[in-house]
Each structure stands twice: as C-alpha cells, then as structure tokens.
Amino acid sequence: MKKRQVVILSRQPKAVTDRMLSNFKPALCRLSAFILIAFSLGCTHEPEPWGTLAQEHKPAGEATVAVPRPVRFDLPVPQLSDTQKPLFYAGRALAQQPWVKAPTATTQRDGLGPLFNARSCLACHLNGGRGEMPDKAGESLFTAFVRISVSGLDEHEGANPEPVYGTQIQNQSVSLSSQLGIPPQPGELQAEAHVSVRWLEEKFRYPDGHETVLRKPEIVIRDLSNGPLQSDTMMSLRNAPGMYGMGLLAAIPEQSLDALADPQDKNSDGISGRRNQVWDPVSQSIRAGRFGLKANRPDLPVIVAAAFAHDIGITNALFPHQPCTQAQPLCLKQPDGNDEEGTELSNNLLNMTVNFVRDSAVPASRLGEQHIAGRQVFYDAGCQQCHQPSFVTAGLPGAEYLGQQTIWPYTDLLLHDMGPGLADGRPDFLATGSEWRTAPLWGLGLQRKVTGGRLSLLHDGRARSVEEAVLWHGGEAAAARNYFIQLPMVQRRELEIFVEAL
Ligand code: HEC
Numbered sequence: 001m002k003k004r005q006v007v008i009l010s011r012q013p014k015a016v017t018d019r020m021l022s023n024f025k026p027a028l029c030r031l032s033a034f035i036l037i038a039f040s041l042g043c044t045h046e047p048e049p050w051g052t053l054a055q056e057h058k059p060a061g062e063a064t065v066a067v068p069r070p071v072r073f074d075l076p077v078p079q080l081s082d083t084q085k086p087l088f089y090a091g092r093a094l095a096q097q098p099w100v101k102a103p104t105a106t107t108q109r110d111g112l113g114p115l116f117n118a119r120s121c122l123a124c125h126l127n128g129g130r131g132e133m134p135d136k137a138g139e140s141l142f143t144a145f146v147r148i149s150v151s152g153l154d155e156h157e158g159a160n161p162e163p164v165y166g167t168q169i170q171n172q173s174v175s176l177s178s179q180l181g182i183p184p185q186p187g188e189l190q191a192e193a194h195v196s197v198r199w200l201e202e203k204f205r206y207p208d209g210h211e212t213v214l215r216k217p218e219i220v221i222r223d224l225s226n227g228p229l230q231s232d233t234m235m236s237l238r239n240a241p242g243m244y245g246m247g248l249l250a251a252i253p254e255q256s257l258d259a260l261a262d263p264q265d266k267n268s269d270g271i272s273g274r275r276n277q278v279w280d281p282v283s284q285s286i287r288a289g290r291f292g293l294k295a296n297r298p299d300l301p302v303i304v305a306a307a308f309a310h311d312i313g314i315t316n317a318l319f320p321h322q323p324c325t326q327a328q329p330l331c332l333k334q335p336d337g338n339d340e341e342g343t344e345l346s347n348n349l350l351n352m353t354v355n356f357v358r359d360s361a362v363p364a365s366r367l368g369e370q371h372i373a374g375r376q377v378f379y380d381a382g383c384q385q386c387h388q389p390s391f392v393t394a395g396l397p398g399a400e401y402l403g404q405q406t407i408w409p410y411t412d413l414l415l416h417d418m419g420p421g422l423a424d425g426r427p428d429f430l431a432t433g434s435e436w437r438t439a440p441l442w443g444l445g446l447q448r449k450v451t452g453g454r455l456s457l458l459h460d461g462r463a464r465s466v467e468e469a470v471l472w473h474g475g476e477a478a479a480a481r482n483y484f485i486q487l488p489m490v491q492r493r494e495l496e497i498f499v500e501a502l
C-alpha cells in the first residue's frame with residue numbers, strides 16, 4: 001500500500017520493521033508524550049489511525065441499523081423515505097422468494113434454471129449474510145458452488161468457460177428427479193453434477209506449543225451429466241459472502257481505491273494490492289473491478305444480473321442466455337419464462353433487486369472498551385494494510401443518501417496474493433490463481449447468530465473462526481500471520497474478539 005514512509009529507529013525484529021512502524025507510531029507517540037520527546041517525533045498532530053468507539057459503532061455511518069434480533073442483514077438503510085421503503089421490500093421479495101420452473105400462470109416469478117444452484121438469492125446469502133459450508137463429507141453444497149474454466153481467455157479476456165459445462169457447475173435442475181434427489185428418468189434434464197467437499201484436516205502448532213486444527217476442502221464431483229470435464233479444467237470453490245452494505249462499498253470513490261493500490265510495491269512493504277480490470281457488459285468496455293471474491297465485476301447491476309443468470313438461471317438484459325451451453329441440447333430445449341421484453345426478468349425487476357442489495361444496511365458494531373486491546377493487536381500485526389478500516393463515500397446516482405458517510409468496512413477492495421495455501425489456481429481477468437479481494441470484516445461476528453454459532457470464512461468457507469482465517473493468510477499477508485502466531489494466546493484471543501465485534 002502507499003503509505004507515508006516513516007523513518008524512525010526501531011528495535012522491532014525485521015518482520016515488523018518498516019511497514020509496522022506507521023502502526024507503532026501512535027503507540028510510540030503516546031509513550032513519548034511522557035518522556036518529552038514528542039516534539040522530536042513530530043507527534044503533536046498525529047491522528048489515531050482508528051476511529052473513536054462512537055464513530056466505529058456506526059460502521060456504515062447513517063446507513064447503520066441497530067443489531068436486529070434475530071440477526072439479519074437484509075434491512076433497509078434508515079435514510080429510505082416512506083415512499084422508498086415499499087420498493088426496498090419488493091426488491092427483497094424478489095431476492096427471497098423461490099423462483100419456479102416455467103411455465104406458470106404468473107410470468108413474473110418463473111423461469112428457474114433449467115440448470116441452477118439455488119432458487120433465490122437469500123437461499124445462499126443467509127438473511128443477507130454469508131453462506132454456510134456443510135461439515136459432512138458427501139453432503140451437497142447449498143450456499144456455495146464451484147466455478148470452472150479452461151486455459152485461454154474468453155472474448156473479453158476473462159475466464160474461458162469449460163466447453164460443455166460453462167463457468168460454474170450447477171448442481172440442480174428443474175426436473176422432478178433432480179428435485180427428489182433420485183436418478184434421472186429417460187429424457188429428463190439432469191443436474192450437471194453432485195458437488196460436495198471432503199475436508200482434509202491438518203494440525204497447526206503455535207510456537208508457544210498450543211495446537212489447533214485447520215481444514216481445507218477437496219472438491220468432490222460425481223454424476224457429471226455430460227461426460228468428464230475437459231482435462232485442463234481449473235476449479236474454484238466459492239462460498240457466498242455477505243451482501244449488506246453493498247451500496248456503501250459501491251460509493252467509495254474510485255480514486256480512494258486507486259490511491260491504495262501499489263501494484264509494483266514501490267514502498268517495498270511486501271504488500272502490493274492492485275485492482276482487477278474487468279468486462280462491463282453495460283458500457284461494453286473494461287473497467288476497474290470491485291465486487292466478487294476476485295473483484296471480477298465492476299458494479300452492483302452487473303454482479304446482481306450475473307447472479308440471476310448463473311446462480312438461479314433467470315435471464316435478463318445483461319445476461320440474456322440460459323445457463324446451457326451448445327453441448328447441452330436437452331437444457332436448451334426446456335421451456336423458458338420469458339416475458340414481453342424477451343428475458344425472464346424485466347429491467348424493472350432487476351433494478352428493484354439491485355436497489356435492495358444497494359440499500360441493505362450494516363448492523364451496528366458491538367465495539368466497546370473491552371476491545372481496545374484487540375484493536376491494538378490488529379494494527380500492530382498490520383491487518384489494516386489490506387483490511388483498510390475506513391473511507392468517506394461519495395454520492396451514488398439515485399442514492400445520494402449513501403454519500404458523505406464515514407464507513408468502516410475493513411477492506412481495500414484490492415486484490416492481494418495470499419500465497420499457495422489459499423490459491424485456487426484459476427485466474428479471472430487480471431486476478432491470478434492466488435489473488436483474492438480483501439474480504440470486508442464488518443458484521444462478521446454477527447454471522448454466528450445466523451448460522452447456529454458457526455462461521456464459514458474465506459472464499460471457500462474453510463475457516464471456522466477468525467483464528468483459522470488468519471492462519472491461512474500467506475503471500476502478501478505472511479508477515480501479518482507470522483506476527484499473529486508468535487503472540488501470546490491472550491493477545492490472539494483479543495484480536496479475534498475485536499474482529500468479531502466489528
Ligand atoms: C448458489 C448460491 C448463490 C446464489 C443463489 C446467489 N449468490 Fe450471490 N454470491 C454467491 C457466491 C458464491 C458469491 C461469490 C462469487 C464469486 O465472487 O465468485 C456471491 C457474490 C455476490 C455478491 C458480491 C458480494 C461482494 O462482496 O462483492 C453480491 C452482491 C451477490 N452475490 C448478490 C446476489 C444476488 C442479488 C443474488 C440473487 C439474484 C445472488 N447473489 C444469488 C452465492 C450465491
């Protein structure tokens with residue numbers, strides 16, 4: 001990241017020099033205030049890198065809501081007027097109610113599939129939050145799916161679809177047998193495959209002797225409908241991330257993100273965040289990427305339209321094709337749910353869903369005095385170098401109320417090389433097989449209340465806790481992880497508790 005170079009003498013070990021200094025500086029300044037060298041360090045006007053508890057209590061500024069009981073992430077930002085709210089709820093209904101197979105009497109809600117991963121957005125984004133990975137081997141994925149591609153590029157320099165199965169494996173079909181989970185009857189459209197994971201466990205031992213168990217998924221694909229995958233197929237398992245606060249992430253000015261990027265690592269801090277450059281089907285041009293786990297979508301309309309088309313099988317103006325390739329004639333033959341606009345979802349309904357995603361509020365943080373120690377560890381470890389704590393938003397056309405907010409998402413929305421442990425080996429536009437977009441941390445701990453106390457963190461849901469997530473950090477984040485593992489257990493816990501309170 002570009003950061004002010006701070007040149008102070010330090011007794012910190014190599015791993016925590018340079019890039020850490022800027023993090024230590026506030027602490028040094030507080031200390032030095034006592035020994036009257038504050039002046040020589042130039043501390044007098046040094047702002048704290050973090051917000052006050054009161055500021056951070058509202059991670060989305062005025063777009064924050066009190067933590068709802070039961071916890072959910074699909075509530076409207078408080079700024080919506082009484083006339084806007086019904087439209088928000090209409091959008092939520094489109095994201096929540098299951099889509100049905102065509103044809104039906106109500107053309108507004110049909111067109112599911114013919115191949116799909118789930119029947120609605122909120123079936124994966126649970127209460128608007130993250131998804132959940134099954135623990136049991138063989139259990140079908142339900143909030144996650146596997147992206148696939150083969151070597152080479154598509155016509156827009158993006159991932160090259162597998163010639164028969166496309167860009168993701170849809171593990172459901174509209175056929176009755178697929179719904180009943182029985183073998184396909186002759187002439188019925190079969191789901192593309194049964195997809196599950198087998199967890200490979202490994203012990204991790206801290207320098208202080210404590211042990212914990214990590215797990216990583218092995219993708220298990222059986223009952224492929226149209227023969228084997230091409231031999232060079234690359235696979236990437238993705239669990240659903242949260243989809244709240246999206247309008248605020250959309251409202252972060254491009255310049256703020258560009259300013260954080262340091263692709264050549266000019267400041268030699270080991271962290272070289274960069275932006276993806278991706279295809280925008282609306283402007284028919286290449287734009288900076290912002291949404292998706294590899295930042296492969298430029299904005300909310302595109303990611304929502306893509307989700308409709310690929311995850312649920314609902315075609316729309318931006319993605320007008322059914323989720324069938326030319327090599328799947330039976331899929332192509334299924335009835336569609338097209339309306340008079342020639343797609344299954346009108347622009348009007350697409351916009352309503354986009355606005356629901358945009359206007360979903362972020363719940364208040366649970367930060368208090370008891371988290372101050374953990375926050376210090378977060379900054380000392382250098383987590384904030386990628387998990388950029390805060391931004392000031394600019395207005396979004398049509399949602400000016402999301403502008404001028406100081407927000408605390410804890411992400412720079414940039415791609416970082418996270419090392420071989422997290423690599424999926426599947427490039428996506430500029431993102432390499434080991435690069436991922438920094439995950440936002442706001443609201444993370446509340447997810448436990450939605451998923452029965454469990455967490456499924458990181459792109460493939462392998463991490464069951466903040467601790468496990470950090471232990472998987474490598475590549476550009478290796479120094480932060482290495483700092484974490486040498487901490488005493490108490491401080492490791494403090495860090496976890498802080499992150500879960502954001
Ligand atoms: C089958 C599960 C599933 C369904 C159904 C689904 N999603 Fe997702 N969603 C995901 C996964 C997995 C990702 C991450 C995908 C990636 O980046 O490759 C994601 C990513 C997103 C993101 C990006 C979040 C971010 O931080 O950038 C948004 C927004 C989103 N989905 C909205 C929707 C909407 C709206 C719908 C319904 C139209 C929907 N999703 C349907 C699983 C699902």
Ligand code: HEC
Nearest residue numbers: 381383386416422436437438439457458459469476477480
């Ligand atoms: C070099 C950049 C970088 C640094 C430094 C870094 N992270 Fe991350 N972090 C990421 C990226 C990228 C991801 C997403 C990785 C993935 O999905 O596989 C992530 C994911 C996470 C997640 C999972 C969130 C979720 O919703 O799945 C947690 C928790 C987390 N980081 C905490 C931390 C903590 C705590 C530190 C400091 C000890 C830290 N990170 C340091 C880049 C970084």
